[in-house]
Amino acid sequence: MAASSSAEQTQLQDMEEEDAGMEEREMESDGDGEEEGMGVENSDDEEDESSEDEKENEAEIQRLEEQLSINAFDYNCHVDLIKLLKQEGELLRLRKARQKMSELFPLTEEIWLDWLKDEIRLTEEEPNREKVYELFERAKKDYICPDIWLEYAQYSIGGMGSPGGIDKVRSIFERAVTAVGLHMTKGQTVWEAYREFENAILSTVQPPPGRIPSREEQELLNTQLERIHTLFRRQLAIPLMDMEATYAEYEEWSEQGVSEMVKHQYKKALQQMEKCKPFEESLLAAEPPKLAEYQTYIDFELKEGDPARVQITFERTLGENCLVPDMWAKYTTYLDRQLKIKDMVLSTHERAVRNCPWTMGLWKSYVLALERHGADHQTVSDVFEKALNAGFIQATDYVEIWQAYLDYLRRRVDFSKESSKELEELRGAFSRSLDYMKQDVEERFGESGDPSCIIMQIWARIEALHCKNMQKARELWDIIMTKGNAKYANMWLEYYNLERSYGDPVHCRKALHRAVQCTSDYPEHVCEVLLTFERVEGSLEDWDLAVQKTETRLNRVNEQRAKVAVKEANMARQEDDRADHRRKAKSDKKSQKKVQKGTRAGEKRRAEQDDYHNEWNEDSEQAPKRHRGNGDQATEEYMETETGLFGRNAPPGYKPAPPGTKKAQQGVADPAQRQNDDKPELRNDKSSVFISNLAYTLEEPDAKLRTLFETCGPIKQIRPVFSNKGNFKGYGYVQFESPVCVPEALKLDRREVEGRPMFVSPCVDKNKNPDFKVFKYETAMEKQKIFISGLPFSCTKEQLEELCKSHGTIKEVRLVTYRSGKPKGLAYVEFADEAQASQAVLKMDGIDVEGNKISVAISNPPRRNMMDRPGSSRFTSDLMPRQTYGSRGRGRTQLSLLPRSLHRHSAPAGKVENGTAAEQAAATASAPANAAGETKPLSNSDFARMLLSK
Template identity: 85%
Template sequence: MAASSNEKKTQLQNMEEEDAGMEAREMESDEEEQDGMGAENSDDEEDDSSEDEKENEAEIQRLEEQLSINAFDYNCHVDLIKLLKQEGELVRLRKARQKMSELFPLTEEIWLEWLKDEIRLTEEEPNREKVYELFEKAVKDYLCPEIWLEYAQYSIGGMGSPGGMDKVRSIFERAVTAVGLHMTKGQTVWEAFREFENAILSTLQPPPGRIPSREEQELLKIQLERIHTLFRRQLAVPLMDMEATYAEYEEWSEHGVADTVISQYKKALQQLAKCKSFEEPLIIAEPPKLAEYQSVIDFELKEGDPARIQIIYERTLAENCLVPDMWAKYTTYLDRQLKFKDLVLSSHERAVRNCPWTMGLWKSYVLALERHGADHPTVSDVFEKALNAGFIQATDYVEIWQAFLDYLRRRVDFSKESSKELEELRGAFSRSLDYMKQDVEERFGESGDPSCIIMQIWARIEALHCKNIQKARELWDSIMTKGNAKYANMWLEYYNLERSYGDPVHCRKALHRAVQCTTDYPEHVSEVLLTFERVEGSLEDWDVAVQKTETRLNRINEQRAKVAVKEANLARQEEGKVDQRQRAKADKKTQKKGQKGTRAVEKRKAEQHDYHDEWNDDSAPKRHRGNGDHASEEYMETETGRFGRNAPPGYKPAQHGNKRAQQGSAAAQTQNDEKPELRNDNSSVFISNLAYTLEEPEAKLRSLLETCGPIKQVRPVFGTKGTFKGYGYVQFESTASVSEALKLDRQEVEGRPMFVSPCVDKNKNPDFKVFKYQISLEKQKLFISGLPFSCTKEQLEEICKSHGTIKEIRLVTYRSGKPKGLAYVEFADEAQASQAVLKMDGMDIGDNKICVAISNPPRRNMMDKPGSNRPDIMPRQVFGSRGRGRTQLSLLPRSLHRQSEPVSKVNNGTAAEQVPSTANAAGETKPLSNSDFAKMLLSK
């Protein structure tokens, strides 16, 4: 039995071993199959990844080439950094980030990514200094609590090195100074600082049961005081959720909270309550939050705490770094109030790095550098950077040159006859003139300094400070040769210079030249010359001056008279053209009336024929018969109302009547409807510029405007023939619907822009205009010309959206809907629009090269309007600045017009009878009497 049991055991063991072997073999085979499949999948994945790598590398090379052409393409830098990070190109990634940081301030997200990558790459101790340098660059760009917190936490890792503890505390102190007043995020930095000090305190605590030594007790006391101080400092600052901090301090402090701390805490709570009404809208608002930030800034300016004003400006600029006006306000405040050199200059530098296209920021920067005693190479370097910043107006370059030349002039000691600074000033003046001529005029196609302001300043400096009147005269000769000799004010400026620093001979010479050359105000310069000779001239000089001024003024008056005659002839020609057009129009009307009369007779005959057929039908009532064989002369009343003195009793017009009568009725009804009925203008809109071929216009208008609100009435306007005239009226039930309907203005309807305008009675509002002509510079809006006619709104939006947030795009079209190749693109702010001008101007779209500029509509010529103070050389006609209008035609008989002719018209060989003169001896015109009109008409 024992042997048999042992055999069974061995059999069982063998079976188990066989099963295990089979399982092992099956698992091996499965693994081999999986390995084979995995190898195939890995091959496919390697092929896909290699293709992606090739595509990414090609894109990286393209971006690098684009940056070599235009290094200031911000979006291109961002795309390149993303691709390099994705590909793991760490060395190239670092270079790309460094290059971008040299040109632009980096956002908080870009800095944090870069810092974390560098921290992982430089975990060794000797490389920590490079990371510290990178953090120092990061905290200078924008006010970012997260970067300061990361900086402090990274410094804790180097606490073991010599001086590491002091370095950590120094960084924390700088952090709470920079962002500790940040109402919503400052609390995290304070808490991190206290946690660090609490960690240090735990290391100083002696083990349980051991009495600390005297030195240890002193260290504990110092550390506890540090933590107490941090609590007191934090509780004195109004921060969100500061109640929790106070509760934590009460729990932590063994001896309770001091009365002074409680007093400061209550004051901070009161300040927090004031600020909450401004901070809460700021938290829930959508970026860029400019209006909300401006409210907080205004509040803090009234409060007058410089530190809090600085922190709110920094918070605003962290989210609105491309708003030049905000940088200008901030730097102006620092220049006038705080006046701390490092803070002021760093803020100016950040301003021009963020908005380099804004000349005013560069100008303020140059002045700030001079104000705080910066050395000359630094100021010159900043000025050279400003010249390469890419301003969008030619006049910007004139202003920045003026600022730099003013700086150079203030460096010169004019008590010395010659100096290095004076030569540098003269060299800068000469260079500025060359720069205006070569660079500015070539780029903008116009002179940025048409009045030669820079040359005028140079001439005055030479005359006043250098006593070099000859150089000043040479400069003024050059000014006059640049097209300024025809202006009286330029000659008077030169005369005043000679009067102050020259001699009477050159004064007289300047005034004589002014009389000969001036075309705008010759009378004025003539009067100045005569006044000068009254005071200083001899009789001979006086006679020469009188003769010269009289000759010049006579010539001017002759020119004016010739021009007046020419204008009068043009006006008469225009009047003749108008009369000719009126006669042609009258002939056409007469011809149409004749045709209409013929058609009306034919139509009346046809209607009478239909009437007889219908009346003689068996189903219709019989006409009344007279005693004779013919029908009586009584007429039947029909739909059109054309016939019908005595309709048969009980007669109703047939609904199926002839089509001519129905059409005539519809046309008559439509013509009656063309006169606007009494309606509520406040709840109505006027729709126009629709296609005449629009089918079912009433239903179409209702479907287009039903989204704006409940519609009370839709009234399209039809012509006399029943055809739609392309416009109509829509009356809503509520006035609130009108504003929604006006938003549909210029919406395309069957290929034409539909015009939607308020329904206003122009008899009561004669000055009403639907289109308000914009005449001011629209800094956030671009004017684009040269677009292909095939360019759509969607295509233009796709091109422009990479340069900023687009609010509105409007393609300019003719009334028929055909494009003009022009467009207006409105961005969210002027900074984005300015960037778009720099990047899009000269861009090729299809076969067209577009021109892009800031929208700056030309001002209307107000000088030609009645009542203006323009000193016209030629007298204006009474017709207005654009000639005689159609509404200004004379309604007097033509015979009356002929009275003004020198020779009376001859009819049939005899002169027509002259109408007696209507002017009395005093030259006043008497009204014509009835007998005068009778004579005039009978003579015809």
């Protein structure tokens, strides 16, 4: 056997030397030809051009290197630098660039294959091949790629002449078929390469024709034949595409034929392949990234229950969808719960966080997996530190990752000991987490991320339960309450339960008394808990004190609630009074205007109104031309609009009385009646849209609107609204032949028209639908959409789309503008999924755009009703109500005409300096005033009573 092995190695070395000599001769001949060609073709012009190109490329390389020194996480910058260095042939600098990128990001299959081939060429003259082997080992960790495994095996064949080389090749092939041999479409290539290698070995151990092999040679030959038989049997037992050809090849190769067992396994695999074939065909027909098709395939394999096939399907999916956090989470969860193989589980978790570092859930699962598989403490701590630097997109993500790490540290502590290194480390981690939340998270997000102080609550409970240190627990709860939580009943009850479990009755009573004084959301519940506690634990004096405190507190709460209710009622009444005043003033103004115009203007209005009705009754596609006068008007503004009255022309669907009737002759003598007649017909018209925010200087608005909306469907009428002086008021109506055209018209909302965004909304009666909102944007977090601020005002939608398209598939780009159309420097960009949006945040935040440093974040707009926020004017108005004035408004001097002796000085709310509460109530009733402290106007009888009382 030893002699045969040495002869085998000698023969292989001779074959390699012969091949190397042939390659060397070919390279020399090619080099001579190139030198001759260069000597003929080179010229001074070409040398100058090449030198200029080299200078430009070198300048671009330096620029990219400087940018990476500023932002090392710019993925596209890494890719561009590698391409330029490869083009220039700077192999050493290229190696460093690839190395730096691989430390930060997983590399794609194409980048790895280029790198490996370049390294193979660089090390052809070196006897040590271990560097390339190490690079292959790194490459296979990023993704399960059949092409990389195939390149790895083929490279190892080149070194099989060295001691142990054949065994190394076999081990690499075995790992390859284990990793990717189940790949339905590419696994067959790896199996065939493995068989070709074993066939080549077979040819070296076969004796020459005519010579009888020795016993050792025959054993070696039989062993090699059995290896090839085994490879065929293993491959035929796996469902692969085109496996029928492999079976035919085995029938032809095997001299003993195919055994029944192999046939049975082959038929079973063929049936499985037929089941999988529809999924493979759907993948071939689909466009990348094929996420939906892969998801269906995974669900099928999960039902089948073959762990190896589930794993390879997940790997294929992630090869094309490596930035989808949900897919990584699903894969790692499956490995954690089903396979539980340490190396496989931990390597997959590591790949997951490298691909999607912004996803907190993947880091959290990684920390748990490390603890589950017994990783050393330093490894877990290092992973946690990397998670803190990953750049999460929400403040709450940092709270959760800290909680996961603190849970891990708590499970390491042996609390049976009074003090230990692990306990001190746990306390130090709790303290550090609080500092981190205050210094890092609040500065970055503007919020703590842990408003309920969950971390401190857990710390306090650990100190009380495990360490028997109630003093420390109470100190922590004091800090919790000072952070704005003292007004919540549930926080006080949580503290009370802690004292009840691990403290003493004295501190329980103290906590409940403080809760009664501070709670503002559910004071009744806290009072009830205090009384129940005293029923069980307290003395008579304790009970009396608890009853007194609860009654006092509840009385004060009821008074405050009553005042708030009165304030709200008064504000509503004041708003109604102001509305009545506005309506009355508007009606008086119109009446005065009608009186001033006189009889002659009325005659002119009736004549022009008859002409106007005739024009609107004509069946033509074009709307009638508007009559524009100077002083006198053809019609009055009694038509209703979306917010009030129409302009001078009738709305879509308006049907005036036929000429000659009494109503037509009267014209607009009764505006209110005319408004009531027209309004229902318009509001029920579902085929119209309301157009607004157009420029007042818009020329020929009829033609402009027709041009904009004629693509939406057949138009029945177009009516822009004009003022009394004939000027366009910036809004109007478009009525279509059919309601199906309205959704298409609404898509033109925010279309820019002469520098202003045009608003398009449905024609809805807001009196009947007061809650109807025309423009609705999401106020919740939109993980697939990013918000960009700090853009230059000159940035266009096309420029922004060009800037963002390299980070994913863009669905919509919206620049935020004022009503005038001027940009605000803000924009929203919606991507196909949240993974692309998260990647865009990482890559674009802080970059320079035309001299402006932009900020990029996941879209999380605030609530529209800013009055609900603490510190807004709503709360200020409750404390300091706006002053109201009489029907004539605020006077110039604001002098009071009431004699000083009749002034009544109101005492502050809630205080009774003299007299009883009943006397104060009587005084309040005698001087009418609202809850805001505003004195109502006094009548003559009020003045008379006040004077007589003096």
